[in-house]
Amino acid sequence: MEIKKLDTLPEKMIIPLRQHRGAVCEPLVKKGDRVLIGQKIGESAEYQSSAVHSSVCGEVIAIEEAPHPDGNKVMSVIIQPEDSNESVEFSACKDVKSDQLAQFIKESGIVEHYGMPTHAVLRPKGKKIDTVLINATSSEWIGGTFKTPGDYASQMIDALKLLMKAAGAKKGAIVLRTDDKESINAFEGIEVDNKKLKVSPLIGSRNVGYYFNEHNSDIVIVSQERIFGKKILNFFTYRVTGRNVNIGCSPTDVGVAVCGIKSAKALYDAVHEGVPFYDTVVSVEGVSNKMEYILVRIGTPFKDVIDSFGYTGAIGKIIANGVRTGVAQYTDQVPVTKGTTRITIQKPEEVIRDEAIECIHCARCVDVCPVELIPSRLAVMADQGRFDECRQIHIENCIECGDCAAVCPSKIPILQLIRYAKDAIEMAYEDLPEKESSNLKVGCGCG
Amino acid sequence: MTYTISAPPHKKTKFDFKTLNYSKIIALLPLCLAAIYFFGIPALGIIVVSVVSAVVTEFAIQGIFKQKVTITDGHAAMMGLMLALLIPPEAPLWIPAFAAFFSISVGKHVFGGIGSYIFNPVLVGWIFTRSAWSGYMTAASIPHIGQFSDLILEHGAGLMVGVSPILLIGGVYLIYKRYIDWRVPFSFFATMIILPQALLFISGVMDLVHKGSLNPLMYMSQMFALFSPSPELSYSMIGIVFFGILFMATDTATSPVTKKGRIIYGITCGVLVFIYGHFANYVDGVLYGIFLANCVASFIEINTMPASFGTMSCAENAYRRVMDKIPSSLKFEVINNE
Numbered sequence: 179m180e181i182k183k184l185d186t187l188p189e190k191m192i193i194p195l196r197q198h199r200g201a202v203c204e205p206l207v208k209k210g211d212r213v214l215i216g217q218k219i220g221e222s223a224e225y226q227s228s229a230v231h232s233s234v235c236g237e238v239i240a241i242e243e244a245p246h247p248d249g250n251k252v253m254s255v256i257i258q259p260e261d262s263n264e265s266v267e268f269s270a271c272k273d274v275k276s277d278q279l280a281q282f283i284k285e286s287g288i289v290e291h292y293g294m295p296t297h298a299v300l301r302p303k304g305k306k307i308d309t310v311l312i313n314a315t316s317s318e319w320i321g322g323t324f325k326t327p328g329d330y331a332s333q334m335i336d337a338l339k340l341l342m343k344a345a346g347a348k349k350g351a352i353v354l355r356t357d358d359k360e361s362i363n364a365f366e367g368i369e370v371d372n373k374k375l376k377v378s379p380l381i382g383s384r385n386v387g388y389y390f391n392e393h394n395s396d397i398v399i400v401s402q403e404r405i406f407g408k409k410i411l412n413f414f415t416y417r418v419t420g421r422n423v424n425i426g427c428s429p430t431d432v433g434v435a436v437c438g439i440k441s442a443k444a445l446y447d448a449v450h451e452g453v454p455f456y457d458t459v460v461s462v463e464g465v466s467n468k469m470e471y472i473l474v475r476i477g478t479p480f481k482d483v484i485d486s487f488g489y490t491g492a493i494g495k496i497i498a499n500g501v502r503t504g505v506a507q508y509t510d511q512v513p514v515t516k517g518t519t520r521i522t523i524q525k526p527e528e529v530i531r532d533e534a535i536e537c538i539h540c541a542r543c544v545d546v547c548p549v550e551l552i553p554s555r556l557a558v559m560a561d562q563g564r565f566d567e568c569r570q571i572h573i574e575n576c577i578e579c580g581d582c583a584a585v586c587p588s589k590i591p592i593l594q595l596i597r598y599a600k601d602a603i604e605m606a607y608e609d610l611p612e613k614e615s616s617n618l619k620v621g622c623g624c625g
Numbered sequence: 626m627t628y629t630i631s632a633p634p635h636k637k638t639k640f641d642f643k644t645l646n647y648s649k650i651i652a653l654l655p656l657c658l659a660a661i662y663f664f665g666i667p668a669l670g671i672i673v674v675s676v677v678s679a680v681v682t683e684f685a686i687q688g689i690f691k692q693k694v695t696i697t698d699g700h701a702a703m704m705g706l707m708l709a710l711l712i713p714p715e716a717p718l719w720i721p722a723f724a725a726f727f728s729i730s731v732g733k734h735v736f737g738g739i740g741s742y743i744f745n746p747v748l749v750g751w752i753f754t755r756s757a758w759s760g761y762m763t764a765a766s767i768p769h770i771g772q773f774s775d776l777i778l779e780h781g782a783g784l785m786v787g788v789s790p791i792l793l794i795g796g797v798y799l800i801y802k803r804y805i806d807w808r809v810p811f812s813f814f815a816t817m818i819i820l821p822q823a824l825l826f827i828s829g830v831m832d833l834v835h836k837g838s839l840n841p842l843m844y845m846s847q848m849f850a851l852f853s854p855s856p857e858l859s860y861s862m863i864g865i866v867f868f869g870i871l872f873m874a875t876d877t878a879t880s881p882v883t884k885k886g887r888i889i890y891g892i893t894c895g896v897l898v899f900i901y902g903h904f905a906n907y908v909d910g911v912l913y914g915i916f917l918a919n920c921v922a923s924f925i926e927i928n929t930m931p932a933s934f935g936t937m938s939c940a941e942n943a944y945r946r947v948m949d950k951i952p953s954s955l956k957f958e959v960i961n962n963e
Contacts, residue, residue, distance in 0.1 A: 493626070493628065494628065494629055495628055495629045495630075495631075495635065496628055497635050501633070501634060501635040501636040502633060502634050502635075502636070503633045503634065504633055504635065505633070506628070506629065506630040506631055506633075506635060507628060507630070508628060508630050509628070510626065510628070522635070524635065529629050530635070530636070530637055532637070532641075535642060535695075535698075535739065536738065536739050536740040536741065537740050538642055538645075538739060538740040538877045538878055539740055539877045539878045539880070539882050540645070540806070540877040541806060541877070541880075541881075541882040541883075541884075541887065542803075544882050544883060544884060545806070545884070549934040550931040550932075550934045551931070551934075552882060552883065552930065552931070554882060555882070571930060572932075572933045572934070575933055575934045580633050580634040583633075583634050583637065584634045584636065584637050584638060585637075585638050585640075586637070586638075587638070587640050587641045587642050587644070587645060588641070588642055588740075589637065589641065591632060593632065593633060593634065594632040597632075
């Protein structure tokens, strides 16, 4: 599959100093400085953070609060790019020691697509990781960054080994999607440590533990059905490894680190070429009849990405990270960050405008809910402010996948109501776990 | 340039309440045509009067109480149509008019409108008129049973709904399209098949007991009764039973929302209809049975709330307890952890 590369330089690059969950980086440059490609422009001493690098060569024109695709404003370095490919010297560092690899990952600015810095996933404080999973189910096939599917497969295996080394884990698995034939063919019969591997489906209780035994190998490749959602990691871990992750815990609590394709690829590049994480592939939906893929530098505003496809029609909605759980943007001057995977454009006539009517108890939401909740009941309770009763029917289990709201024939904003209740509960109870992420904070300076 | 912002999801299904109602009406149209062919113009009169009365009632109520008028969503029309199918074609036209008025006003709006009513409005209207003017509401004939051709065209049908069980296939298509849920119809129908067979078996055994038979093989042979169709089974194949299974019991607001609850609700419907049908008649039994099952629907719902995700059920717990005691060398099950 063809992949475009965004060659034109935008007027300005907006590089947020926080592209991960955790501490905001301190800027290392000041207004008027000239920066080079790959130069580190922000870092933080906190463990839970990740360095930020410049993706262009140019002059810093401001360091100020700028829109971020998650809906808030974040301190960002704004760079006026110049037409030059001058970069800092990249040096491959293939023989990093296991214990320094985590620090190396932090320095290279590698971040998971769900926001956690990769090193914090691999070496969480006070926890021991024994299994590393690469989740290749939600990322679309990112062909352009690899020359052939074979490259993709072999690099992923190498990256998995690196991740395992960084985490000090013994076992590793790559999880594909059952309907993604291209990737499955790429991985079928690949050799690891002189052993041919098969792509094995996850069925019933045959999880990775079973396949580790059956294939007698420390690395296995498995496939599973597609699952959606934002807080899906616990569910994913349960499906793949059979380990039950309690509500409020993360997969790292049961010794599992979940990484994405992008961070795996970024790590591979960082180790083999010394290149930090400053460009990423995003899929763009809605600009043409098919899904487009484009390699962009981090910090490029959405506007330039959309313009590069020659799209001139009216835009009703710009959505970052997919129509199911993504965030609608109020401006097109938001940058692509490390966490951006997809930009969706909806024409004004495609924007849905529904009027919610009463629940008709059709139970479609109950049928689609992956975590066995009664979303219709939760929505009613949340609407009436009966948050205690929401808790009694396990609202905290909700992974916010949005399936319930998508299938509702009464067009009730179930997901929004559930989030509202969750926020209220969070403020009232202190025994609840820390929240993973929030799209909008009440009273923020946006819009 | 301004953009719309809203909470996710940004893409939703096109399926809505209106589609659901109109698809149910369309699924019932073949049956209406067959009924008009069978009973002639009086049937058409009843259908038209019932539908118009239902829609006008809803329009008037929402107008008087200054609510948003929702007659275009097809819900009132669907209720009127379903009600018409349950009224004998010989009845005078004021019967469907009043029944539809009663359904929509008392059955639906008194309880709070769409999604809030606890009894199926069609049944409310039907039961009221059935009790008040039972002379008019008694069908002139009861369905013949036993012949296969009765499935295609029922010559003994007294109600419009009974003329052709096979034409209710539209309801099965709706299940296939997931417009209506499969759990209630499936468990309802299964119960309606199993109970007559079980009764046949039990009565066979009781006969032997009365005769004083001591041969255990005789009792064993009664097991075969389970596989030979009982005479009562053909009552499960009449039009009104199919109608009840596919359209009455699956009414969304009056059935539970939990997965387990819907299966239990279907079984409850089946048991009640069978008891009613066995001791009285199946034509009334279906409607009264479902009406009684509506009473317990919310009770079933609150008692079948699912546990927190990942909690092991009673059976799983017991299985775990047994399996944990068995040494692993004897186990055939997949080893979970390496």
